[in-house]
Amino acid sequence: MTDKIKTKFSLGRGIIWVALTLFSAVQLFPLIWLIDFSFASNTEFFTSNLLIIPREIQWGNYPKAFTDGHFLLYLKNSLVVNTLAVAIVLALSICSAYAVTRMRWKFSQTAKNIILLGMMIPIHATLIPNYMIYDFLGVRDTLWSLLLPYVAFSLPQGLFLAASYMESVSKEIEEAAIIDGCGTFRLLGSVITPMMKSSLITVVIMTYLNNWNEFMMASTYLSTSKWKTLPFSILEFTGQYRANAAVQFAVMTLTAAPAILIYVLLSKHITKGVSMGAVKG
Amino acid sequence: MKRILVLFLAAVMLFGAAACSPSGQPANGGKTVIKVFSNLPDRTTGQGLVEQKIFDQYIAENPNVEIQVEALDDEAYKIKMKAYASGTSLPDLISVWGQPSFLDGYIDAGLIAELNPGDYSEYGFVEGSLAGFSKDGKLYGLPRNTDMIAFYYNQKLFSDNNWSIPTTYDELLALAPKIAATGISPVAMDGNDKWPISIFITDLLVKIGGTAYQPETLKAISGGDFSHPMYAEAARLLQDAYDANLFQPGFEQQDYGTAQNLFINGQAAMFYMGSWEMSMANNQEIDPEIRENIRAFTMPVVSGGVGVATDIAAWNGGGHSVIAKSPVKDEAVKLLNYIYKPENWTKIAWENNVCMSAQDFSQYKTGSETPVQLQLIDIFAGATSISGTTINDLGSADFKTKFEDLSQQISIKSITPEGAINALAD
Numbered sequence: 150m151t152d153k154i155k156t157k158f159s160l161g162r163g164i165i166w167v168a169l170t171l172f173s174a175v176q177l178f179p180l181i182w183l184i185d186f187s188f189a190s191n192t193e194f195f196t197s198n199l200l201i202i203p204r205e206i207q208w209g210n211y212p213k214a215f216t217d218g219h220f221l222l223y224l225k226n227s228l229v230v231n232t233l234a235v236a237i238v239l240a241l242s243i244c245s246a247y248a249v250t251r252m253r254w255k256f257s258q259t260a261k262n263i264i265l266l267g268m269m270i271p272i273h274a275t276l277i278p279n280y281m282i283y284d285f286l287g288v289r290d291t292l293w294s295l296l297l298p299y300v301a302f303s304l305p306q307g308l309f310l311a312a313s314y315m316e317s318v319s320k321e322i323e324e325a326a327i328i329d330g331c332g333t334f335r336l337l338g339s340v341i342t343p344m345m346k347s348s349l350i351t352v353v354i355m356t357y358l359n360n361w362n363e364f365m366m367a368s369t370y371l372s373t374s375k376w377k378t379l380p381f382s383i384l385e386f387t388g389q390y391r392a393n394a395a396v397q398f399a400v401m402t403l404t405a406a407p408a409i410l411i412y413v414l415l416s417k418h419i420t421k422g423v424s425m426g427a428v429k430g
Numbered sequence: 431m432k433r434i435l436v437l438f439l440a441a442v443m444l445f446g447a448a449a450c451s452p453s454g455q456p457a458n459g460g461k462t463v464i465k466v467f468s469n470l471p472d473r474t475t476g477q478g479l480v481e482q483k484i485f486d487q488y489i490a491e492n493p494n495v496e497i498q499v500e501a502l503d504d505e506a507y508k509i510k511m512k513a514y515a516s517g518t519s520l521p522d523l524i525s526v527w528g529q530p531s532f533l534d535g536y537i538d539a540g541l542i543a544e545l546n547p548g549d550y551s552e553y554g555f556v557e558g559s560l561a562g563f564s565k566d567g568k569l570y571g572l573p574r575n576t577d578m579i580a581f582y583y584n585q586k587l588f589s590d591n592n593w594s595i596p597t598t599y600d601e602l603l604a605l606a607p608k609i610a611a612t613g614i615s616p617v618a619m620d621g622n623d624k625w626p627i628s629i630f631i632t633d634l635l636v637k638i639g640g641t642a643y644q645p646e647t648l649k650a651i652s653g654g655d656f657s658h659p660m661y662a663e664a665a666r667l668l669q670d671a672y673d674a675n676l677f678q679p680g681f682e683q684q685d686y687g688t689a690q691n692l693f694i695n696g697q698a699a700m701f702y703m704g705s706w707e708m709s710m711a712n713n714q715e716i717d718p719e720i721r722e723n724i725r726a727f728t729m730p731v732v733s734g735g736v737g738v739a740t741d742i743a744a745w746n747g748g749g750h751s752v753i754a755k756s757p758v759k760d761e762a763v764k765l766l767n768y769i770y771k772p773e774n775w776t777k778i779a780w781e782n783n784v785c786m787s788a789q790d791f792s793q794y795k796t797g798s799e800t801p802v803q804l805q806l807i808d809i810f811a812g813a814t815s816i817s818g819t820t821i822n823d824l825g826s827a828d829f830k831t832k833f834e835d836l837s838q839q840i841s842i843k844s845i846t847p848e849g850a851i852n853a854l855a856d
Contacts, residue, residue, distance in 0.1 A: 192694055192715040194687070217474055277513050284517035368506045369513050372465075372521075373498070384471045387503045393472065394687060 183405065187211075187398035194394050210399035218382035218400050219374065224407070227378040230292065231360050234299040238356045239349060241300070242307035247337055249308075250315045251323070261312065267305035272298075276369050283370060294370035295378070299363070303356040310355075314348035315341065350415050361408050379404045461496045462761050467514070467521035469748070471501040476709075477574065477748075477785060480778045484769050495761065508532070515541055522756040523765055526571050528562030528749050529823035531830040536751075537565050543754040543763070545569045554772055554790035559746040562819055571751035572770050573788035575706070575779070578744035578810060579629050580726040581617065582693065582701040582710070582802070586719070593699075597739070599637070599667060599732040603674040609699045615678035618698035620689040622682065624834035626702060627668075627841045628822035633729040633743040634664040636817045640736035644818050651825040656851045665840045665847035667732060672843050682842050696720055705744075705810075706785045711800035724802045728809055742809065744816040745823075746788045786810065 182200060187210055189203040214220055248254075249261040279298060283289040288297075318341060326340045342349070364380035371377055382400045386393040466485070470478035478501070485497045500521065502510055507525065514520050515536060526533055526542075536542050547560070547569045556576060563571035588595070591612065596602035609616040620626045635643045639660040650656045671677065678684065678692055693701035694716045701707070710716060711724045728742050750769060752762045769775055776787035777794045783803065799807075810816075822833045836853055839845040845853070 190715050192691065192713070192717075194691060276509060277516055280513035281516050284519065289517070289519070365506070365509070368502055369510050372500050384501075384503060384506075385473075387471050393475070 180405070180409075183398055184402050187395065187402045189395055189398075191393055191395045207395060210396045211403075213396050214382065214399040214403055218385050218396070219377075220379075220382055220400070220403060222374065223377055223379045223382050224403075226376050227361060228407070230295050230299065230376070230378060231357055233292075234296055234303065234360050235353050235356050237296070237300045238303045238307045239352060241304055242311040242352055243337060243342055243345075243349070245304075245308050246311035246315045247333075247341065250312050261308070264308050265305050267301065268309070272302065272365055276366065279366075280369055289370060290372045290375070292376055295367060295376060298366050298370070299356075299360045303352075303359060306355060307352045310348050310352050311345065314345050318344055354412060354415055357411055358408060361404075461494055462758055463496045463498060464523060464758055464762055464765055465521040466497055466499045466765075467507075467511070467524045468499055468501040469504055469507040469525040471503050473499070473501070477706075477779070480775065480782060480784055481769070483778055484774050487774070488765060488768055495765075497765070511536075515539065520753045520755065522753055522758050522762040524751055524753060526563070526749055526751045527823070528571060528573050528746055529819050531823045531825060531827050533563070533570065533751075534565065535827070537570055541754055542570045543752040543756070543759060545571070545752070545763070545766075549767060550770070553770055554776075556746075556788050556790065558816070558818065559788040562746055563749055563751070571749045572766065573746035573749040574775065575746065575748065575785040576744060576788045576810065577747050577785070578705045578728070578742055578806065578816075579633055579702070580705060580728050580806065580809070582703060582707065582724055582726050584693075584696070584699055584720060584723050585725045586723040587696075587699050595727050596730045598730050599634075602730055603670055603676060606671075606674040606676045610675060614696070615692060615698040617676050617678070617700040617702055618689040618692040619677040619681040619702050620684065620686045621677065621838060621841060622685040622688075624838045625820075625822060626686075627837040628834050629704075629743065629820050630702065631664050631668060631837055631840075632817060632820040632822075634667050634732065635660055635821065636741050636743050636815075637729055637732045637737040638663050638667075638735040640738070640741050641815045642736070644824075647821055647824055651829060654855050656854045661851055661854075662847045663732075665850055668837075668840050669843050669847070672841060677841075682838055694720055705806050708785075708800070708803050708806055709783045711802045712783050724800075726802050726805050726809070738814060740812055740814040742813045742816055743820065744810065744813065745819050747823075749788075 185200050186194065188206045188208070189201055190205070190207050193201055193203060245261075245264065249257045275298070280289070283294045283297075288294050322340060322344070323336060326336050331340065362380060363378075364384075367378050367380065368384075374381075379400075382404065383397050386396045386400070468478070468481060470476070470481055472478045473482040482499070485499065489495060489497060511524070520541070526536075533542070550560075550572070555573070559573045559576065560569060563569060563573060583595075587593075591608070593605055593608060594601075596605055606616040619630075632643070635647070639646060639658075642660070646658055646660070650658060650661070678689070678698055681689070684692075689698075690701060690703070690707070690710075692698040694710060694713075696717070696719075708726075711721055713721065728739070731737065731739055750766055752759060752766055756762050770789070772789050772791075772793075776789045776791045779785050779787050780791045780794045781796060783800070786806070822830050822837070825833070833854070836845065836850045840847065840850050
């Protein structure tokens, strides 16, 4: 009897294992493909095979990506721009979500809707008007010319996620905190924000990944290499008609690495229900 | 927590202020700074390399000049150029396309400086090459290269299989099933980028209408009337190619690199592309078996067409112009003139096998030219007429988008020739 249960148990586990392995293989395939091709030469690139075994492993693609692609400078810029954008989006999302869900004022819903409308504006439509504004303000080709649009385009999403989550946080906790003498900012910082951790981490990841790969705005608002971000590295290997695809793959592998790292570090928080237990007892 | 928040916000502001204050103006120590906006982002190969080499040379000869290059690829370049045009701080020397679809708007806005044609009498520009860069008899830019379109083919593959070079369009189509029978694609075509298909149409128009192609097309675009029979005929011929499976399967979704690699990996017998690809014959990464056998021919004649075999589709595409309001306009013009001295662009481009310049390059022949390079020179030298700007670039920017979209639709038969002509007239 016990044997039977055991086999059943391990068979079930086996199926789960196989399914999960298959699933991860499918999920990881693009990454493996990217790394595989980054060691190939340019002419081996277009083959009918799924993966290739390079005739000769092209280690040289990586040093080339580093030096000719100005990888380190662009990586630093990407990290600075993205970290600041995430921090500002986070701070503004929390504050504005609190203002539109908890505070009572006449235009709170209108204000929320206006900000959410931002989600419907295509980036391309804003390029030239924004360029003219930045030019007028003298912030073209500075950190601000990236930070402002990145924050502005990520904020609607951030507000949407934060506000919908905040609505589900029970008011009793807030009331208890206020009775205990908590001010608005303390309430936000010490009570509400920790409970919203999972939704805020989603905001962080989405903002980070969206802006990490952004190129259209960066290429329009920046001129010198001072604040250029990682996607420019790929451009350095684009000829007039065709590209040095192998080195571009090496750049993309290097570019993907920090983004993957951030995702791996933060992903467990997404599924974690933080507010569970907070109202317990 | 409140304190942390306040500290954090303060830090953000400080950082921002620090990042903002020295707004990008480099210390130039009394040097003249020429800002160049280029559409050649890869500065280590091809035309980007040639341009960079000339700049480096110029700086070495003029130590008081600093050249700052900003480079973006075509699409991003065109968007950024519009942004520049609407702002106050423009670059000094820019890449341009000698085509009304790109240049006219900027010339009309007074952004482009007029050049003195007399300065270039000794430069050996090929006859007609300055036309695309001129408007109302005034010269606004100089052309970098002469481009022509050709079918590159693998000579060995052709002789092994007893295929002969088609002399008529019907022969070309008849060849397609024979090639397909050997398991490879007849012609590798970059259908995803659309412009190669528009060039294919231009090529057909030249063979149908001969020298009438350009005057008729300019008339058709300005009047919005494409009822001249050559347009419907070109569309029909392109659709015949679709019926004959001349291009690789799914060509409309395959881009430049994919199409090219079909050819250089031996999966396609021919590759339809511009003369700038003659450098394939020098690319050491390509299998010598294929590399050494690359040859080229131009669009064969079509039955009932006026154009003869030596009426070819060729044009002068890219070039440079100077911004009229540039604070260092004179220096920028000097640099422009330096780039186009025959011993600079023409010589360096030819020696590096990058492209045919728009100037007379016969004196810079090295004797080590590849067979395909010599073939292309011969075709060009023996041409009885050249088409000039391709049809997609003869109108406005909107016309370009519309025409290229329609070219692709015609090529996969998702629109009839008549439907396309009606759509163009709208």
